[in-house]
Amino acid sequence: MVESLETVLVEYDEARGVGTLTMNRPDALNALNAQLGADIVAGLERLEERNDGADGVELRAVVLEGAGEKAFCAGADIGGFSRESSGGSSPRSHYEFIRDYPAPVVAKIDGYCLGGGFETALACDFRLASERSTLGFPEVDLGILPGAGGVQDVTKIAGSAVAKELAMTGEHISAARADEEGLVNRVYADDEFDEGVDDFVTELAGKAPLAVQAIKQSADMAVNSGLEEGIAYDRSLFQELLRTEDHAEGAAAFSEDREPEFEGK
DSSP states (O other): OEEEOSSEEEEEETTTTEEEEEEOOGGGTTOBOHHHHHHHHHHHHHHHGGGSSSSOOOOOEEEEEESSSSEEEOOBOGGGTTTSOTTOSSSSOHHHHHHHOSSOEEEEEOSEEETHHHHHHHHSSEEEEETTOEEEOGGGGGTOOOOSSHHHHHHHHHOHHHHHHHHHHOOEEEHHHHHHTTSOSEEEOGGGHHHHHHHHHHHHHTSOHHHHHHHHHHHHHHHOTTHHHHHHHHHHHHHHHHTSHHHHHHHHHHHHTSOOOOOOO
């Protein structure tokens, strides 16, 4: 049975213990706004309720995907940048909620995975991509930076040179290049994508759930020491950049479909 929130579809496969959240704004390429971020959190909370009983861990894994055939999530709604940070309007953003979630979360990336969408995928435990997918950080062309830990994440995974290249150039990279840099776990041929992801998640869900949760906590502690401070610093920079003329010019150029003319003020 599928439960429909305003911008997210929630489904639970009881036989496998697998939940699926589908970002459901296909006409907007599943672009992030405050409602979508809040609905992702609400959907995860509803799935987590499966573990509130005395029957052990029922929820073994969660798949996060985008509706439609074009995008996992193409970034944030450009009109919302000046009103809310990349981390969303909630004190606990969906990025943080995904990072702290007890069950492993798998990003099923098919199509565009850009900006805040890329940061959402990076917050997940696993990233599985189709060959046709593209990933990147276009924020620099708006006079800002990824504000929810994306530069921090890519630096920890692939090194500062790769993080700087992606964030400074705004380049969209192929799934194959992302795989080379360790930014995705698997890349599947387009016609084998659904089956490949299903097999991966089924195997993951079949492992000892308490051990899986402990491994997630251990790995995150080892890798993310200092991550909270880094993300807080990025958010402060993001807020400062929102107030610059360069950001106003970048947003205007985006809306007018032209190249921005930045003046460094």
